Amino acid sequence: MPERIKIGYLGVGRYLPSNVLTNAHLEKMVDTSDEWIVQRTGIRTRRIMSPGESVVSMATAAARAALEHAGIEASRISCIRAGVNTHLRFPSLAALVQEELGIPAISASDISAGCSGFIFSVEEIYNRMFTDWILTGQTSYGLAIGVDGLSLVADYSDRSTCVLFGDGAGAAVVGPVESGEILATYTRSEGRYADLLYLDEILSVPLEDTEAMRFKLHNGIPYPFLRMAGPKVFVVAVRSMISDIKAVIDRYNQLSDSPLNVSDIEYVIPHQANLRIVTAVGEGLNLTPDQVYSDGIVNYGNTSAASIPIAYVEQWARRPGALEADVAFGAGFASGAILRRAPNR
Numbered sequence: 001m002p003e004r005i006k007i008g009y010l011g012v013g014r015y016l017p018s019n020v021l022t023n024a025h026l027e028k029m030v031d032t033s034d035e036w037i038v039q040r041t042g043i044r045t046r047r048i049m050s051p052g053e054s055v056v057s058m059a060t061a062a063a064r065a066a067l068e069h070a071g072i073e074a075s076r077i078s079c080i081r082a083g084v085n086t087h088l089r090f091p092s093l094a095a096l097v098q099e100e101l102g103i104p105a106i107s108a109s110d111i112s113a114g115c116s117g118f119i120f121s122v123e124e125i126y127n128r129m130f131t132d133w134i135l136t137g138q139t140s141y142g143l144a145i146g147v148d149g150l151s152l153v154a155d156y157s158d159r160s161t162c163v164l165f166g167d168g169a170g171a172a173v174v175g176p177v178e179s180g181e182i183l184a185t186y187t188r189s190e191g192r193y194a195d196l197l198y199l200d201e202i203l204s205v206p207l208e209d210t211e212a213m214r215f216k217l218h219n220g221i222p223y224p225f226l227r228m229a230g231p232k233v234f235v236v237a238v239r240s241m242i243s244d245i246k247a248v249i250d251r252y253n254q255l256s257d258s259p260l261n262v263s264d265i266e267y268v269i270p271h272q273a274n275l276r277i278v279t280a281v282g283e284g285l286n287l288t289p290d291q292v293y294s295d296g297i298v299n300y301g302n303t304s305a306a307s308i309p310i311a312y313v314e315q316w317a318r319r320p321g322a323l324e325a326d327v328a329f330g331a332g333f334a335s336g337a338i339l340r341r342a343p344n345r
């Protein structure tokens with residue numbers, strides 16, 4: 001097989017709102033307790049947007065931080081993909097970030113893939129760069145964003161969901177690298193599970209029935225509520241993330257003449273949905289607790305499409321050259337994984 005170009009992350013960045021929502025705050029809003037939340041989810045605090053902050057402002061801040069970390073001028077970005085579920089309007093969030101960064105005409109669009117949107121975004125950019133390189137011999141830079149403001153759609157009268165979610169954004173500059181190569185990506189969706197995790201449709205009730213038409217406003221914009229059958233989602237989430245790690249290894253082995261095993265993976269960053277889910281994924285892969293990232297769920301709750309790139313900032317170059325995997329799961333049920341080497345710097 002000919003030597004192929006190495007594509008990976010040149011830099012990463014994130015943005016977390018400064019407003020902290022603690023379990024003590026939630027005890028005053030719904031019938032819950034710090035003890036229940038910590039035992040059943042592991043979450044202690046989450047960050048919540050203030051008026052004036054938005055998914056666009058968070059994504060822009062994370063993108064700027066990633067560009068600065070990478071040492072790449074915004075003008076060199078040729079493509080933006082943004083995994084996001086809470087930018088419920090057009091033009092796309094990616095196009096608005098492009099404008100904020102002052103980048104002229106490029107390919108910029110959003111990806112709706114639940115909490116797995118960042119993985120889908122990286123996969124698209126990665127495939128695009130390979131295609132460009134094969135067809136033209138040229139390399140370029142892309143910006144993958146994962147951002148969500150789940151506080152916008154959380155129903156703070158529903159204790160079974162509202163305790164889980166937080167807001168935040170993460171971004172990665174993708175391009176040719178010397179270390180930290182992405183080895184393979186894998187994504188899939190299973191629409192048959194659509195009724196287990198979804199957003200209400202504001203206009204699904206008669207217009208005159210304002211009582212049934214429940215939504216809330218942020219910066220003057222209406223948002224519908226998130227609905228979830230938590231325990232059912234839990235079971236499929238664990239099963240999917242374990243099988244997606246195996247699938248991304250299989251995908252790599254189809255393309256490589258030096259095959260890898262799941263047991264070769266040294267560290268996993270799973271989507272931060274619930275500490276019990278994260279722990280079960282690690283156990284299912286025979287990893288020790290220190291081989292599985294879990295600080296995000298404790299400190300920031302479930303930040304949906306942002307949880308993996310938020311973790312990247314803390315984990316950057318901690319284990320130079322190590323074989324690592326990221327795996328996510330969310331509405332759709334869209335899930336997927338990235339297999340990569342950790343960067344050296």
Ligand code: COA
Binds near residue numbers: 033234237
């Ligand atoms: N505080 C106190 N009690 C709560 C509560 C809360 N915040 N939320 C639910 N309960 C109660 C329930 O009403 C139920 O009481 P009952 O037995 O009297 O009916 C009891 O706790 C157990 O509820 P259950 O839903 O079975 O709890 P659980 O252990 O499955 O935990 C979740 C609920 C939502 C935390 C858990 O199922 C989960 O994390 N699911 C996955 C969610 C997820 O990650 N979604 C996003 C995927 S990207």
